[in-house]
Amino acid sequence: MSIASEYAALLRMNLAGIPQRLGLVCTIVVGVTSAVGVLVSMLAMGAGARQEALGNVRPDHVILMSVDAQVPIQSSIPKNQIELIRTLPGIRRDAEGEPIAVAEALENFSAYTKSDRKQLAVPIYGVTSGLTDYSPELHLTSGRMFRPGLRELIASNTCVRQFPDFAVGDKRRMRGAQWLVVGNFDLGRIEGVCTVFADGDTILSSFDRTNYNEVNVMLQSPASFGDLTAALNANPSLRIGASYEAQVVAEQTRQVNGILNFVSYFLGGIMALAATIAAANSLYAIIDGRRRELATLRAIGFGGAPIVASILSESIVLAVPSALIGAFLAWLFFNGMQASPLGTTIHLAVTTSVAWLGVAWALSIGVLSGFLPALRAARVPVTVALRAT
Secondary structure, three states: OOOHHHHHHHHHHHHHHHOOOHHHHHHHHHHHHHHHHHHHHHHHHHHHHHHHHOOOOOEEEEEEEEOOOOHHHHHHHHHHHHHHHHOOOOOEEEOOEEEEEEEEEEEEEEEOOOOOEEEEEEEEEEEEOHHHHHHEEEEEEEEEEOOOOOOEEEEHHHHHHOOOOOOOOOEEEEEEOOOOOEEEEEEEOOOOOOOOOEEEEHHHHHHOOOEOEEEEEEEOHHHHHHHHHHHHHHOOOOOEEEHHHEEEEEEEHHHHHHHHHHHHHHHHHHHHHHHHHHHHHHHHHHHHHHHHHHHHHHHHHOHHHHHHHHHHHHHHHHHHHHHHHHHHHHHHHHOOOEOOOHHEEEOOOHHHHHHHHHHHHHHHHHHHHHHHHHHHOOOOOOOHHHHOO
């Protein structure tokens, strides 16, 4: 009999015997299901954070920052260069012929949460004209837009839910002055972050600044990126680089996603280790209960390699449905659920890629837990069968 035939016969025998050792099999299935469910539900936080951050990203959006800046907070663009930037080629124009290029200055102020009075930093973006053209997903749900030159601001509805004094008509003290909330808005698919906008020049004046952090540009088409970058490179007075919005957002969220992924894999690794040990112990118990059967198989000519392969395959076969069950339960109970890690509200997203990671995790558990028991099965001495006879 060939090695492949021996392997197939042994695998059929192993799977046919599952009902006789159902208790030990259930231990394996429950352990792997729990490990996969924990990992997938934790990774869903990172997936949700990425979806949240990239929710409004468009291929025709480009962010201009000073040379060598990785993220906007590191960038500095002088105010007197904004008009020159607006004349660059490749920039789309609005219905009135004005270029859609919005300069943005980022500052932070402190606010206390409604739920537990925790102090958090709230970002406020000072922007020039054209905000609603650049971000058409911005939808005012109450009030109006802020007016240039005045200490007025608009706040997202997330701010209203999370902090006091962000509803229309409320006043907030900032930099020694009262700022009036004149509007509330939703910002498309970006729901979890409190966002505040105000007039850019007023923000620069209030915070004693002369520079913006970035200029957000809408291109005539994604193909216009080359025209824009060529014009920037041709003008030595503009030490400014251009990046697609998706690249900048990915860099901004890299650290947060790194933290979430570390926590996910750390907790998932602990669960996987426990599941591996439990599965290995169950497989050892199964092997010990089949010692005479295995010895008999060796005595009639079955080789060690097919036995090892069949035990490993049995372990993997048990891991696959466990992974699917774990991923399904994570999707059923956690997909779309709100979580607030690091002070940011996100919606968990059990995506296909996260589910496949759970399956790969389960396969790893199956291989690791089955390897040593499979070696023991292959080393059962033939004398065991002879003594039994």
